[in-house]
Amino acid sequence: MSTVAVMNGNYAAATAARLARPEVIAAYPITPQTPVVEYLTLFAAEGSLSSRMTEVESEHSAMSILSGASLAGARCYTATSSQGLALMYEPYFRASTLRLPIVMNIVNREMISPQSVWGGPQDSLTLRDAGWIQIYVEDNQEILDQTIQAFRIAEDPRVLLPINVCYDGFYLSHMTERVEVPEQAEIDAFLPPYEAKHQILDPRKPMAIDPLTSGYLVMEYRKKHMDSMAAALGVVEETDKAYAALTGRSWGGALDLYRMEDAEYAVVTLGSVTGACREMVDEKRAAGVRIGLVKVRCLRPFPKAAVAAALARVKGFGVIDRNVSFGWNTGIVYQEVRSALYESGRTLPSVPFVGGLGGEDITLGLVSKAFDEIVAAVDAGRTPQSAVWLWAPRKGVKA
Amino acid sequence: MSALDLLAEREDMISPGISACVGCNVELTLRTVMKVLGPNSILAIPPGCMGGVGVVGWNKQSGAKVPVFFPLLDNTASMLAGIRLALDAKGRDAHVVAFAGDGATVDAGFQALSGVAERGDRIIYICYDNEGYMNTGYQRSSSTSKGSWTSTTPVSKEGQGGKRQHGKDFPMIMAMHDVPYVATASPAYIPDLVRKVEEAMKVKEGLAYIHVYNPCLTGWGIRAEESISVARLAVKTRFFPLYEARNRKFKITVPVPNPLPLEDYTSRIKKFSHLGPERIAELKDLAEERYRFLEAVSAGGGGRA
Amino acid sequence: MSTLEKDYVCPVGEGIYAANTGDWRTQRPEIDQEKCSRCGTCLLYCPTNSVRRVEGRFVIDLGYCKGCAVCAAECPKQCIAMIREGRK
Numbered sequence: 001m002s003t004v005a006v007m008n009g010n011y012a013a014a015t016a017a018r019l020a021r022p023e024v025i026a027a028y029p030i031t032p033q034t035p036v037v038e039y040l041t042l043f044a045a046e047g048s049l050s051s052r053m054t055e056v057e058s059e060h061s062a063m064s065i066l067s068g069a070s071l072a073g074a075r076c077y078t079a080t081s082s083q084g085l086a087l088m089y090e091p092y093f094r095a096s097t098l099r100l101p102i103v104m105n106i107v108n109r110e111m112i113s114p115q116s117v118w119g120g121p122q123d124s125l126t127l128r129d130a131g132w133i134q135i136y137v138e139d140n141q142e143i144l145d146q147t148i149q150a151f152r153i154a155e156d157p158r159v160l161l162p163i164n165v166c167y168d169g170f171y172l173s174h175m176t177e178r179v180e181v182p183e184q185a186e187i188d189a190f191l192p193p194y195e196a197k198h199q200i201l202d203p204r205k206p207m208a209i210d211p212l213t214s215g216y217l218v219m220e221y222r223k224k225h226m227d228s229m230a231a232a233l234g235v236v237e238e239t240d241k242a243y244a245a246l247t248g249r250s251w252g253g254a255l256d257l258y259r260m261e262d263a264e265y266a267v268v269t270l271g272s273v274t275g276a277c278r279e280m281v282d283e284k285r286a287a288g289v290r291i292g293l294v295k296v297r298c299l300r301p302f303p304k305a306a307v308a309a310a311l312a313r314v315k316g317f318g319v320i321d322r323n324v325s326f327g328w329n330t331g332i333v334y335q336e337v338r339s340a341l342y343e344s345g346r347t348l349p350s351v352p353f354v355g356g357l358g359g360e361d362i363t364l365g366l367v368s369k370a371f372d373e374i375v376a377a378v379d380a381g382r383t384p385q386s387a388v389w390l391w392a393p394r395k396g397v398k399a
Numbered sequence: 400m401s402a403l404d405l406l407a408e409r410e411d412m413i414s415p416g417i418s419a420c421v422g423c424n425v426e427l428t429l430r431t432v433m434k435v436l437g438p439n440s441i442l443a444i445p446p447g448c449m450g451g452v453g454v455v456g457w458n459k460q461s462g463a464k465v466p467v468f469f470p471l472l473d474n475t476a477s478m479l480a481g482i483r484l485a486l487d488a489k490g491r492d493a494h495v496v497a498f499a500g501d502g503a504t505v506d507a508g509f510q511a512l513s514g515v516a517e518r519g520d521r522i523i524y525i526c527y528d529n530e531g532y533m534n535t536g537y538q539r540s541s542s543t544s545k546g547s548w549t550s551t552t553p554v555s556k557e558g559q560g561g562k563r564q565h566g567k568d569f570p571m572i573m574a575m576h577d578v579p580y581v582a583t584a585s586p587a588y589i590p591d592l593v594r595k596v597e598e599a600m601k602v603k604e605g606l607a608y609i610h611v612y613n614p615c616l617t618g619w620g621i622r623a624e625e626s627i628s629v630a631r632l633a634v635k636t637r638f639f640p641l642y643e644a645r646n647r648k649f650k651i652t653v654p655v656p657n658p659l660p661l662e663d664y665t666s667r668i669k670k671f672s673h674l675g676p677e678r679i680a681e682l683k684d685l686a687e688e689r690y691r692f693l694e695a696v697s698a699g700g701g702g703r704a
Numbered sequence: 705m706s707t708l709e710k711d712y713v714c715p716v717g718e719g720i721y722a723a724n725t726g727d728w729r730t731q732r733p734e735i736d737q738e739k740c741s742r743c744g745t746c747l748l749y750c751p752t753n754s755v756r757r758v759e760g761r762f763v764i765d766l767g768y769c770k771g772c773a774v775c776a777a778e779c780p781k782q783c784i785a786m787i788r789e790g791r792k
Contacts, residue, residue, distance in 0.1 A: 023484075023488035023489070024481060024484045024485055024488060026481065051488075052484040052485075052487055052488045054480065054484060054520070055518070056477070056514060056518075057510060057511075057513070057514035057517070058510065058514070060473070060477070060510075060511070061477040061480075061510070061511050061514055064471070064474035064477035064478050064511065065477050065478070065480050065481035065484065066481055067474075067478055068470075068477065068478035068479060068480065068481025068482040068484075069482065069484050069485040069488075070481075070485075071468065071478075071481075071485075072481070072482045072485035072486060072489075073485060073489070074485035074489070090471055090473070090474075091471060091474060094471065097714075098714055098715070099713055160713055160714075198712070198713040198714055198716075199712075199713070199714055199716045200466075201441050201466040201468060201482060202441075202466060203438060203439045203440060203441065203465060203466055205466075206438075206461070206463070206464055206465050206467075206718075207461060207466060207716050207717060207718050208455050208456040208460070208461035208462065208463065208466075208467050208468065208716060208717035208718070209455075209466075209467070209468035209469070209716055210455065210468055210469045210715045210716075211455050211456030211457050211458060211459070211460065211461065211462070211469075211715065211716075211717040211721075212451075212453065212455065212457050213458055213715050214458060217458055217459070217715070221712075221714060221715055224713060224714075228713075402748065403744040403747065403748060407744065407747055407756075411753045413753075414721060414722045414723075415720075415722050415752070415753070415768045416722035416723040416724055416725045416768045417722075417725070418723050418725065419751070421728060421771065421772045422751060422770070422772030422773070422774055424751060426751040426752065427749060427750070427751040427774075430752075430753050453723060455717075456717035456721050457717070457721045458717065458721075459710055459717050459718070460717045460718065460719050460720065460721035461717040461718060461719065461720060461721065462720070463720075586749075587749075589748045589749065590748070623773060623774070624772060624773035624774055624777040625777065626751070626772065626774050627749050627774055627777070627778055628777060628778070
């Protein structure tokens with residue numbers, strides 16, 4: 001039996017972490033993640049969280065402490081945002097290549113400069129090739145559900161990789177929604193205790209972690225890492241099904257499709273902009289436009305076959321990115337989707353949108369304009385060579 | 400048990416064959432420290448000489464008989480703090496130990512170490528200070544003595560150059576964190592080192608920090624057989640005093656009432672060979688000032704432990 | 705099975721790797737047991753842990769000895785001689 005509560009996204013993440021019973025938590029506060037740290041310390045003070053927690057002096061040390069704790073066999077949790085993630089980069093990359101199943105929420109925030117504390121997934125998307133699993137969610141219920149599932153995915157013997165559950169700063173982190181919270185006993189059954197078998201720092205079983213390693217072995221370990229990434233796609237789907245059996249909620253696994261069955265056009269999204277786009281799909285459908293939505297949940301591993309299959313029958317599509325890929329001059333997700341389609345041998349007209357940077361609102365009006373642009377470009381067989389910018393006209397600002 | 404009995408009887412926890420330079424007193428320090436700590440230890444060896452010579456092992460083999468790992472250059476103390484938390488969570492105990500060079504300690508690793516000291520994470524941190532990045536050919540560190548030749552503070556044919564700044568007084572900086580145990584040690588005073596490691600093992604709350612001064616044969620230009628005698632001269636000239644501090648209560652463990660001339664030490668080391676009397680005097684003045692400071696803080700306030 | 709054939713998920717090592725550092729030696733120490741005072745200084749300061757105490761006497765295990773001559777330099781009785789290798 002679950003209980004229903006109204007909570008913001010950060011509280012949902014902290015609640016999920018509590019339910020997962022991590023043995024060690026280390027986190028450093030940064031806007032907009034800060035309340036996650038505060039909630040966890042409060043849970044500990046109230047006695048509802050038994051994790052060993054430590055107040056670190058930086059994100060670099062937060063990830064380093066968890067790396068040590070994970071090497072000693074502990075289940076580990078942390079959360080961060082933007083500059084904190086950037087500072088963490090060195091132990092972040094290493095946590096994946098040491099195969100440490102750490103769970104970390106990333107409360108997505110724009111990377112500076114310009115100086116900004118508001119939302120946008122540039123922080124985690126920039127690190128998409130650092131070997132972590134990255135899952136992006138759309139609302140507070142999904143934050144809670146996916147963060148719980150993340151522990152099971154990461155610790156699965158076929159996976160053994162760290163995982164990020166990413167959610168938008170402020171739009172989700174600080175907005176309250178209705179959230180169903182499972183019972184502790186249900187989660188205990190869903191998440192058996194973690195037992196490190198692939199490596200352990202334990203005087204009863206002395207071993208060296210990360211000896212000097214020659215190139216052919218580096219290649220061997222990289223290949224195994226990539227094989228596990230591939231296996232993780234199936235585990236994400238399996239775990240979604242197992243969680244649905246427990247709670248009645250499925251989030252679709254690696255991809256979530258909305259009204260794609262007979263769609264002629266598609267919009268591809270990531271994160272909280274999905275809500276507005278789903279609403280607009282209904283509106284445009286009511287006006288006779290057969291458009292559907294593909295929400296990318298799993299960015300790493302990228303579900304390339306599923307993306308190609310989802311777009312197999314559309315005439316064209318657009319991608320709404322709240323981030324940029326410098327040099328490609330489009331968003332990052334756009335490049336991912338295009339690469340997935342290349343393998344399927346199909347060339348489709350497509351529109352790369354960029355908007356919502358630094359927490360800028362992507363209004364329903366902007367989404368409507370984007371959908372109209374998709375239809376117009378696809379009907380004309382046109383693919384813009386660089387990003388179509390989604391921004392509202394403002395006084396004194398050149399649109 | 401005497402240091403000799405202990406070292407004669409205890410098992411060497413390090414691989415018998417590590418590729419440290421011939422006569423290396425860091426190899427001696429590591430083997431000694433790990434004999435004292437024993438098998439119930441988890442050892443961190445960050446990038447540096449001891450990592451480079453194979454203490455963490457090679458490919459799929461280990462260089463130690465205890466669990467050993469490479470932290471990053473800059474997160475040794477944090478990773479050990481995490482191991483301690485995991486052991487606490489599982490209700491187990493072990494010595495959680497760093498054996499790190501000065502680069503990983505006084506430079507890149509300082510923030511993590513200072514954080515551990517302030518939070519009171521229970522780890523034993525041993526720094527082998529050879530005044531620079533020796534494993535990569537002796538680049539200067541913030542521990543390098545003023546005037547030293549290093550590969551990044553070169554010396555001209557006319558004898559001009561060398562490092563322009565004094566090294567940090569790092570063990571004193573650690574003592575000022577008000578931690579339960581800080582000590583300095585030397586490979587030329589093994590019984591003193593053994594006792595200090597045993598003291599560190601008794602600390603049940605917080606950081607135990609030992610700073611060992613290890614003159615580097617290859618980098619500094621010292622003959623192999625003088626490995627220990629030069630280290631001893633650093634103490635006898637007051638250049639590197641041996642002391643310990645418990646929560647800011649200091650005690651000089653090897654008093655040097657009548658110091659030898661500093662030249663007795665510097666003249667044995669090639670990296671100082673370009674220094675004239677004035678520049679040697681500058682080193683001597685600082686050493687004397689640091690020693691007087693140490694005597695002053697050791698004298699009052701419970702200094703006589 | 706050699707350790708290199710072991711199938712690890714991630715970079716770990718088991719069993720001891722030892723470089724044959726005895727091969728580096730150009731000179732070897734020899735203790736004059738008549739002059740030796742059994743003080744153990746050589747054991748305390750040998751960097752490679754190559755000195756053993758056997759029934760109160762100190763003997764050198766040359767297996768990994770690098771021939772650094774620290775023992776000879778530190779011996780207070782000066783009873784350790786360094787002998788050039790290769791002249792048996």
